[in-house]
Amino acid sequence: MSLLLPESGLVFWMLLSFGIVFFILAKFGFPVIVNMVESRKKYIDESLENAKEANEQLSKLKEESAAIIASANKEQGRILKEAMQERDKIIGDARKKAEFTAQKEMEDVKKQIQLEKDEAIRDIRRQVALLSVDIAEKIIRKNLDEEKKQMDMIDRMLEEVVSKSKN
Amino acid sequence: MKQLRIVLVLLCFLLGVLGVRADEHAQEQEGNEVDVQGIVFGHIGDSYEWHITDMGHTHVTVPLPVILYSRVSGWHVFMSSKISHGHTHDGFYVAQMGSYEGKLVEKNAAGEELRPIDISITKVTVGLFVNCILLLTIVLGVASWYRKRKPDSESPGGFVGFMEMFIMMVHDDVIKPCVGAKYRKFAPYLLTAFFFIFISNVMGLIPIFPGGANVTGNIAITMVLALFTFVIVNVFGTKHYWKDIFWPEVPWWLKVPVPIMPFIEFLGILTKPLALMIRLFANMLAGHMAILVLTCLIFITASMGAAIFGSMTFISIVFNIFMNMLEVLVAFIQAYVFTILSAVFIGLAQENGHKAKEEGASA
Numbered sequence: 001m002s003l004l005l006p007e008s009g010l011v012f013w014m015l016l017s018f019g020i021v022f023f024i025l026a027k028f029g030f031p032v033i034v035n036m037v038e039s040r041k042k043y044i045d046e047s048l049e050n051a052k053e054a055n056e057q058l059s060k061l062k063e064e065s066a067a068i069i070a071s072a073n074k075e076q077g078r079i080l081k082e083a084m085q086e087r088d089k090i091i092g093d094a095r096k097k098a099e100f101t102a103q104k105e106m107e108d109v110k111k112q113i114q115l116e117k118d119e120a121i122r123d124i125r126r127q128v129a130l131l132s133v134d135i136a137e138k139i140i141r142k143n144l145d146e147e148k149k150q151m152d153m154i155d156r157m158l159e160e161v162v163s164k165s166k167n
Numbered sequence: 168m169k170q171l172r173i174v175l176v177l178l179c180f181l182l183g184v185l186g187v188r189a190d191e192h193a194q195e196q197e198g199n200e201v202d203v204q205g206i207v208f209g210h211i212g213d214s215y216e217w218h219i220t221d222m223g224h225t226h227v228t229v230p231l232p233v234i235l236y237s238r239v240s241g242w243h244v245f246m247s248s249k250i251s252h253g254h255t256h257d258g259f260y261v262a263q264m265g266s267y268e269g270k271l272v273e274k275n276a277a278g279e280e281l282r283p284i285d286i287s288i289t290k291v292t293v294g295l296f297v298n299c300i301l302l303l304t305i306v307l308g309v310a311s312w313y314r315k316r317k318p319d320s321e322s323p324g325g326f327v328g329f330m331e332m333f334i335m336m337v338h339d340d341v342i343k344p345c346v347g348a349k350y351r352k353f354a355p356y357l358l359t360a361f362f363f364i365f366i367s368n369v370m371g372l373i374p375i376f377p378g379g380a381n382v383t384g385n386i387a388i389t390m391v392l393a394l395f396t397f398v399i400v401n402v403f404g405t406k407h408y409w410k411d412i413f414w415p416e417v418p419w420w421l422k423v424p425v426p427i428m429p430f431i432e433f434l435g436i437l438t439k440p441l442a443l444m445i446r447l448f449a450n451m452l453a454g455h456m457a458i459l460v461l462t463c464l465i466f467i468t469a470s471m472g473a474a475i476f477g478s479m480t481f482i483s484i485v486f487n488i489f490m491n492m493l494e495v496l497v498a499f500i501q502a503y504v505f506t507i508l509s510a511v512f513i514g515l516a517q518e519n520g521h522k523a524k525e526e527g528a529s530a
Contacts, residue, residue, distance in 0.1 A: 004386055006387035007385075008285070008387075009289070010213065010388065011387045011391055013292045015394075018391055021299045021359060022355070022395070025303070026359065029309075029359075030334065032313050033313055033334055036313040036318065037313075037335055039318040040322065043318040
């Protein structure tokens, strides 16, 4: 039954050595390892948290940039539309102005033509008058060769003038 | 304790075989019989020298220092080789029978055998020292790896990584849930106990020199371990813990006039560490015994003819492989069980009455 009886010498050595081992390991062994592992765990958790936050921020930034691009596109469309309208307006105005100017010129030209036509007609009339005077002179010269006839003529004409003035 | 049961069943079976052989041994008496009992108990017990092997007729042993304090002649320090094989040195000799069998004794003036105070460095003590040094080397080596690094450096691989996993497994899965809120205070002790027991168990399975000593299968060792748990449980026990022992919440007639429940509770203080002590001791002892007996089977059957000898050798080796594998498992399980039970006992002594009542109300 000696197996079941603790030997005092062995108890002494066990107390001593286990006590020393316990003291050393409790002071320099396990707490170092456990603390380090736990602080590493904390560090990893924090890193994960940070990464998550960074990702969120990144996606937010992406959204923001997409929104900016969309609004810029919209603005571009608006500006283009405005520019088109402006262009159309300018062209229209120019056209109107050109039409107006052309009409005016046409009228001027017409007037000029009218004036020239009138001048020409006056000229022609004068010519005709001159010609008719010339013709009349020639005719008269020929007819007034005779005294009597001349007198007749003068009388008749006077008669006419008088009758006209009576009227 | 399924493992324990398996081990015990196997042990009973093997002891049955052994018993039969012992009977035959008694009948034969003659010849070159194998002293199985001597071999087995020699290996699992303690001794003043470390017997490694016999080469022919030469004993290959490592002599170990003997340290004695005699009430008659004071301190004595000498090597164990001086008292081997029945030699007497300075009046000390190894008792061959009686209550001090196998221990060093001296005779007083009246001729009675007296046991001096014996703090010799015995085989188990050397095994204990080797295990302690191994444990210190491993844990401090791993700790030094962490000391050199910051929390943001890479996690370790290889042996340090394995030890980290092992330590954190015990720390997070055993100590934290069993002890409760104040686990930090008790984690170093529980971790030390776990790794001391585990390394001792595994070293005990290694059959060559620095290993092979039956350290955790020695009741003195397990007694000290249980004593540590006992002291920690009771020193750090809360008021509520003590109140629960001397004035438990049971019907009054169980407490007055005959304090049945306080008595049972008080007994519980002692039986808990006692159970820890016996469990570890018996498990490791049984494992060592089973392996030794299986090995002895080869030598027992050597004289029984080639057929039996051959088949039994084969069976013995197969069973030995199985037992050794089982023992590796048991080495871990026993360390685990000791730690988990210590943690539970410490955790129970840490209970706070107020908190317990709250929990009771919520449940």
